[in-house]
Amino acid sequence: MARTRPTRAVTVPGAGTMFALRAIGLVILARWLHSMAQMNFIAALEGMASSPVACLNLVFLFLLIVLPGAKARVERPFHPLPQWLRQALRFFGVFGCLFALWSIGAFVWMAGWRRAVHAAAETNGWLVVLPALYAAVVWICRPRALWRSNFAARRFAIGRYAVSIDVATRTTVVWLESRKLGQYDARELSVRWPGGARVRDGSNPGRAGEPGGVGAAPVSEPVGEPVIPAHAPLDAETTLAASAESAAPVVPAAPATATTPSTQIALIAPVQTAASSHDRRPKIALMWDSPAAAGHNRQTVFRIRLMTEGDRVAARALDAALKQA
Template sequence: MARSRPTRAAAVPGAGKMFALRAIGLVILARWLHSMGDMNFLVALRGMASSPVACLNLVFLFLLIVLPGAQARVERPFHPLPQWLRQTLRMFGVLGCLFALWSIGVFVWADGWRRAVEAIEVTNGWLVVAPALYAAVVWICRPRALWRSNVAARRFAIGRYAVSVDAATRTTIVWLESRKVGQYDARELSVRWPTDMQPAADMACSAPADAPVAGATPAQSGAIADTASPAPDAESFAPAISTASTVSTVSTVSTVSATSPAPAASSVSAVPASPRHAAPARTVGRRPMIELLWDSPAAAGHNHQTVMRVRLATEGDRVAARALDTALKQTPPAALP
């Protein structure tokens, strides 16, 4: 008789989120029942029936404990809940947290900090734990991508968007949280970067070739730059300077550097950089935005669309965007019909 091979028990991605939400709901429900046990149960039920806040809390606890439609799946590790349930829990969590903070604030304003500390001690810290539990529900149900970025598996997470590139079938699937935006041909997609931000490969190709040599004088650095770099075009430079003025400027700089005790590095740094190689100006604290464009020659009239437009908030988003751009560029372009 063949013996079954023992399998290693492994948790399905997303099961921990469901367990945490149910645990929070059970803790709030247990505390609520304990508070109702200190008073008359029928009176408490009548007061709950006439209170809209209590009714909202009952619905919130029912959704937290039951989690209708929730299912942990490997392909959706960060979204085991349906979209409507996640949005509803997030909304109820925000309302519950605001109401708890407002109630505690009114109590502290009316009775003072000493009575508030005594109330925290009597309730075993529930006045602090209750807003924290509501905030935890909001944080668990926050907007996220469908998965983490995995460049080897060609899965990219940028903000709330998740993009998967299949090299075998040359298809790209874009997800907005748990909603599928669409499926496209990878050869027809391209990443459009902002004007003040370029991918790493483009920045490496546009590195300045006329950088001054260490330890060289300004005249020698200018001579090396003139021999190594081609002649500037009229669009990127100012009008050409005459030969006589150039010779006089070089002689003046050499005379000043010979008479002044300042080091040569300061004189080199004082020379203005070329406008062609100057770094683009960026606003401090500004988050750049990229776009994923779909351009299909087969879809007449609908071949220019913006699939997604997202801001690069973190360094992980920037790395994923560059990796996505590289993966799309490695795919051969679509053949014209």
């Protein structure tokens, strides 16, 4: 009987994140021990005990190497760490990066660029690598969604929020990073585009300046002039015009102000800048409207601004999927 050939174990999503964090912690610890080996260990330990910054670094290294509570799971590819650990590593990483930059800046200010470059060469570039390692920890632990968008699997990632739709049961689960916000009926959820951002986002095929298109200005008619139908005869036009002239009030003309082209551009530029920034980054809201939940009707599940093109595409796909449900 033929036996199946054993295959190599597939890496669980999230294991690379844990490996990178542990590698950074081991590199910092090895460099720290190397620096302590060049001096007296007893004096170094006494100095560390009296330094609060060194104690914070020890806690940071312990969390970075041990990673308590971390576990790589397939259903959470971008969040193998618990939320409290991510927040703690992010805080210690920002603090360590700022302290390293401040120490290096003070050394450069006091010793000068030449001695700073010479010290960086003697330490094999450690003065540059150390802030970069702290910044890498902050970047790895940055706020992000639970997974990537997969429209075929009905999974959507918008900023820090992740939404999954189960077509069989018509249920929707919403996550904020690794925290579950709630489970809802997909028929009771809807995507709202405040300020008409959905129209500007591409649902209207018209172009700006065309009647009915995006950005088309409303057609205004002159004050005091009657609207004459095209099929009216000539005598009717004359009669309407005469009656309008006799009935229209006299409106004093506004004083003419001399405006230069530069002044007009200065007045129009802020409005155009604000409109263009709003078009590039529209804000959406996921609304929950349940007629069965008394006192909980029309609640906002989340509201977020679409910063990237991927967020805009995921928002449009989520809107279409909820309408189909």
